[in-house]
Amino acid sequence: MKQFQKLFLSIIMMAIALALNSPVSAGEWDKVRIGTEGAYPPFNYVDKDGNLQGFDIDIAKALCEEMGVKYEFVVQDWDGIIPGLMAKKYDAIIASMSITEERKQKVDFTEKYYLTPARFVAKKGADIEISTEGLKGKTVGVQRATIHENFLRDNFGKSVDIKSYATQDEANMDLVSGRVDLVIADATVLLGGFLETDAGAGYAFVGPGFTDKEWFGEGIGIALRKGDDALRKMFNEAIQGIRKKGIYQKINAKYFDFDVYGD
Amino acid sequence: MGFNIILESMPRFLDGTLITIQITALSVVIGLCLAVPLALMRVAKNPFVRGPVYAFIFYFRGTPLLVQIFLIYYGSGQFQNGLSQIGLWYLFREAYFCAIMSLTLNTAAYTAEILRGAIQGVPWGEIEAARACGMSGALLYRRIILPKAFRLAWPAYTNEVVFLLQASSLVSIITLMDITGVARVLAARTFAFYELFLTAAAIYLILVYGLIWVFHRIEYRISAHLRAAPETAQPAAGM
Numbered sequence: 001m002k003q004f005q006k007l008f009l010s011i012i013m014m015a016i017a018l019a020l021n022s023p024v025s026a027g028e029w030d031k032v033r034i035g036t037e038g039a040y041p042p043f044n045y046v047d048k049d050g051n052l053q054g055f056d057i058d059i060a061k062a063l064c065e066e067m068g069v070k071y072e073f074v075v076q077d078w079d080g081i082i083p084g085l086m087a088k089k090y091d092a093i094i095a096s097m098s099i100t101e102e103r104k105q106k107v108d109f110t111e112k113y114y115l116t117p118a119r120f121v122a123k124k125g126a127d128i129e130i131s132t133e134g135l136k137g138k139t140v141g142v143q144r145a146t147i148h149e150n151f152l153r154d155n156f157g158k159s160v161d162i163k164s165y166a167t168q169d170e171a172n173m174d175l176v177s178g179r180v181d182l183v184i185a186d187a188t189v190l191l192g193g194f195l196e197t198d199a200g201a202g203y204a205f206v207g208p209g210f211t212d213k214e215w216f217g218e219g220i221g222i223a224l225r226k227g228d229d230a231l232r233k234m235f236n237e238a239i240q241g242i243r244k245k246g247i248y249q250k251i252n253a254k255y256f257d258f259d260v261y262g263d
Numbered sequence: 264m265g266f267n268i269i270l271e272s273m274p275r276f277l278d279g280t281l282i283t284i285q286i287t288a289l290s291v292v293i294g295l296c297l298a299v300p301l302a303l304m305r306v307a308k309n310p311f312v313r314g315p316v317y318a319f320i321f322y323f324r325g326t327p328l329l330v331q332i333f334l335i336y337y338g339s340g341q342f343q344n345g346l347s348q349i350g351l352w353y354l355f356r357e358a359y360f361c362a363i364m365s366l367t368l369n370t371a372a373y374t375a376e377i378l379r380g381a382i383q384g385v386p387w388g389e390i391e392a393a394r395a396c397g398m399s400g401a402l403l404y405r406r407i408i409l410p411k412a413f414r415l416a417w418p419a420y421t422n423e424v425v426f427l428l429q430a431s432s433l434v435s436i437i438t439l440m441d442i443t444g445v446a447r448v449l450a451a452r453t454f455a456f457y458e459l460f461l462t463a464a465a466i467y468l469i470l471v472y473g474l475i476w477v478f479h480r481i482e483y484r485i486s487a488h489l490r491a492a493p494e495t496a497q498p499a500a501g502m
Contacts, residue, residue: 079451106454141438145451163358163438164448170337174438177340179356 004036029231031070034060035090037074038165039167042192042255043096046075058251059242060094060111066238077166079145082106085225092231093223096186098147100217108226110235113218114260117209118148119187121175122193123202128182130207135160141171141180150200151215157163168193175203182206188256268455269462279445280466286441287428289363292372294427301371302342303404316375325374328430328460331369336361336437362434370427381416382408408443412487421478425471432467442466 036044036056044054052073064071074090085093085107112241120140122128128138136159142149144164152162158162163180165171183190187209194200210216222235229251242248243261252260304316323331339346339355347354354360385408393407435444446463450456 079447082454083456102452102454144447149448150452164444165438166436173337173340177343177356178352179340179358 029067029091029234031072032064032067032075032092032231033072033090034064035076035081035084035093036095036202037078037081039078039169040096040189040193043189044094045193053143055114055251055255056094056096058254059248062242062247062251063094063235063238066241066245069234073182078143079166082223085223088225091224091228092235094223096189096220097223098217099219099221100147100150100215102150103223106226107223108232109221109223110230110232111239111241112221112261115148115211115216115219116186116188116260117211118151118184118216118260119180119190119205119209120184120207121190121200121203122182122206124173124204126181129208132156132159135182137161139163139167139179141183143168143171143185146185147215147217148186151210151212154182154215172199176200191254199226210223265455268308268449268453268458272449272462274461275445275449276442276466279440279442282331282439282444283428283431283441283470284365286359286362286434286439287424287431290366290370290427290431291424293363294367294374297367297371298374298378298407301375302382305375305379306382320372320376323369324376328365328369329433329436331435332362332365332437335365345357358434358439361437362431363441366427366431366434369430370423373423373426374384374420377416378412379418380419381412384415385411415481415491417478417485420480421475424478425474428471428474431469447481 034135036052038044038046038052040054040056042054043054044056045227047053052075057073060071060073074084076084078095081093081095081097082103084090093107097103099112103109120128120130128134132155135156137159138159139154140152142152142165143162144166149162149164152160157227163171163174168183168185168189169184171180174180175183175194176199183194187205195203195205208253224232224235248261277350301316301319304312305320307313336358338490339352339361343352343355346355389407391409393403398406431441432443434441435447438444440448442463446459450459453459
């Protein structure tokens with residue numbers, strides 16, 4: 001009986017601790033749970049030891065340190081990442097999510113924390129012209145539920161066969177196996193996650209970089225639940241803070257030899 | 264609820280439904296054709312006949328379908344050079360082929376096991392009676408054991424086909440635009456998860472209950488001799 005009482009007591013104490021821990025009102029954030037995908041190198045990925053790594057992860061840690069809050073990462077598949085935020089599985093999405101009008105209807109965004117162009121990749125010497133005519137009959141792989149998929153469907157949807165994948169890695173695998181002729185994604189993602197790896201040795205960028213605002217929006221931001229204005233303000237200030245202090249530039253240099261913040 | 268989204272997405276859902284039906288139907292038909300010889304081999308006395316089939320069933324029943332699909336689709340991609348050399352890559356290149364192949368092998372394994380149980384469940388007395396009439400070997404199987412086994416297996420087989428129809432939703436992960444694939448692509452764009460997956464669920468319900476109805480009709484037909492004859496049909500019964 002004693003043991004049960006002890007157990008009961010500790011459960012109640014845990015519940016109280018949890019209740020006290022959770023932010024009751026604005027300005028009381030002392031811990032932020034961050035949702036990320038963990039399958040989008042070099043921005044967020046799981047390394048050989050099972051740890052989350054990447055530009056997003058480093059930025060997220062730097063931002064939380066700047067804000068003086070504790071943090072915890074939650075890994076969530078991409079196509080459920082916004083529903084997960086709305087279901088309060090985490091408080092912020094730092095997963096290279098582009099700020100778009102469609103998404104703004106469901107979530108709030110901070111200011112951008114980076115902005116990079118989208119590009120196509122094909123086999124070296126494939127001689128493909130990136131135009132509606134040039135892409136006719138080609139098969140293009142793209143990650144499902146991304147702005148790149150929207151861009152591809154709206155601009156080339158009539159002339160190409162589009163295959164949607166759950167992760168960019170799967171699209172890249174099918175480019176290597178020849179099931180698709182091209183893939184389209186963020187240039188930095190393709191560079192770090194594919195072209196610079198052994199698998200991507202025989203492949204190269206084709207065509208220009210795309211940054212059309214209609215699809216690629218205002219850049220990459222942190223998504224928050226609607227109405228979490230205090231948290232949004234904290235993140236915005238922290239982004240400017242780490243840029244002023246040079247922390248951002250250090251993280252930038254760790255992953256890319258060009259500026260990813262844009263202007 | 265956005266009824267407009269549901270209405271606007273209907274044409275694409277119909278395309279998806281067609282893919283789901285095609286994949287399921289092809290897998291069921293080919294799977295059944297494979298399952299009958301597999302089941303016969305499974306009950307064979309010779310361990311060299313029985314063994315490989317046992318291993319096949321063991322693998323396909325023992326591993327998740329998702330893993331099998333990944334293995335066949337992305338696994339074959341890794342051996343693209345080898346497969347090209349023996350001229351098979353043009354098949355494995357297509358997600359459609361990989362999907363049907365994994366579903367077919369999976370259902371063949373389950374169906375073979377259902378049939379195996381049914382074959383072994385055929386009452387010994389019936390076999391003995393057939394033997395007494397001079398039937399043996401192939402004739403015995405064709406006339407007595409297999410028809411009886413099919414009748415015994417039918418309810419369990421109905422379940423297997425329903426299961427396969429639902430399991431076919433997994434093929435959306437290898438880029439096929441079946442019902443689930445359509446729902447996922449549209450939901451990614453509109454974020455109308457609730458509306459679109461509810462629509463997908465409704466379509467699956469209609470398909471599954473249509474399927475069950477057909478299978479029940481068939482069950483009714485093949486078990487006609489087990490029911491009491493209709494009353495109008497027995498005036499001549501000598502009391």
